[in-house]
Amino acid sequence: MFRELYKEANDCVKGDRGILDKAFLQAAQPEKKKNPVYKYSVIGTAVAAVMVLGAVFANPTVFTNRSETIGLPDATPTESVVATEAYMTTAENDEVAPANSTFTADEAPIVNFKTKVTGTQETRADIPVDTDSKDGGNGEYDAVVMSLEDENGAFVEEATEEQVMFKIVRPERNDAVTEEASEEEAEEIEAFSYMYDMSCGYDMMTEGFMNTDVCPVTNRKEAIERAMNECTVDYKNIYVEYDMVEGVWKITFSCDDEVASEQIVYMNTDGITLGIVYLA
């Protein structure tokens, strides 16, 4: 019989019981953060740092030139991504630029920028931009989208100044409360790439969700409350990330001592669940 033979064959397979000693030794040591998302972000950060240094040393002059053209190109998925951290000054008036507007170099001169590789999915990247208004205030834009593309729309790894384009993508903030909340949120919420997650081959549920009606999600608290509608287990830990390029929230619920101990909810900014992944 196959069953008996397969059992006998497996009984011949012996693992190294030193693994158990290692597990007990590991358990006796101080606990480290084991969230897989954290692990990947550490690796990604290390890779990004190495490539930033490589890019800067390879062609330092590119990173100190000012842009002549500021506008938003169409987002075109390509093979690689370069995000630029830019520091801009505002136009000659004190008004905060409206959302989705574009700028000329005179209106928003770039005083410094540098590049770093952040992923492999899109040519677009979200960039935090600090601006100083003319009256000495500290007007801040949440983010800009940048693309490095040539006239044919092809990705350019080392762009010339004509190929660097910026655009404000978040709505301007109208009051101090909103601004304060957004600043706090910006500090707490980690970035992730929805496209990268999709390429990882997770076994994702894509239907049968609770969140199917529009309910805009604008901050971490709302994202958690909304995502909890999809949970049937009381999880201990909640970890929130946001993909500014795709406009997707990623809420990871985990609970170390349960069988189904991790659930990831992907949700768009309208509060509609895009998918759910269950992991250990």
Place this chain on the structure above:
Amino acid sequence: MLVLTDKKAVCEKYFDSIYRLVLCRAKSKDATDDIVQEVFYKYIKCDKQFETEEHVKAWLIRVAINASNSYFTSSWLKKTEPLDENMTFDTQEKSDVYYAVRELPQKYRTVIHLFYYEDLPVAKIAQYLGLNESTVKSQLKRGREMLAAKLKGEYDYV
């Protein structure tokens, strides 16, 4: 009777079972060692009170499946090549059967292993793998067909 609060004894008892399950799913011995260590680390750190041995075993199997799923979703690990483990069997027949199962696609060999080695019913396998029972049944059927083709149909797959 096993004292469930004695974690060392529990680990010793279920080590081979969990190791063989993970090895069945893994591409290499190194990956198996990593995953098995992770499973028992979670068990040692776990504060959950288990009522029966069956409960402990079910928990370990589920964690082993989830841990190996997480391990294999890494794009880096997808590129690793399986190693030749040089496992030895006392008869050629056992070797043939074991490697025939190892050569099946992962989803088939997992259900085959749980069904034929762990003697788990289809409903339990479906629960552990997060699949429908009908899916498990069809994977079992397909797995048996592939084994029959590899092993020349010499065995009774009851």
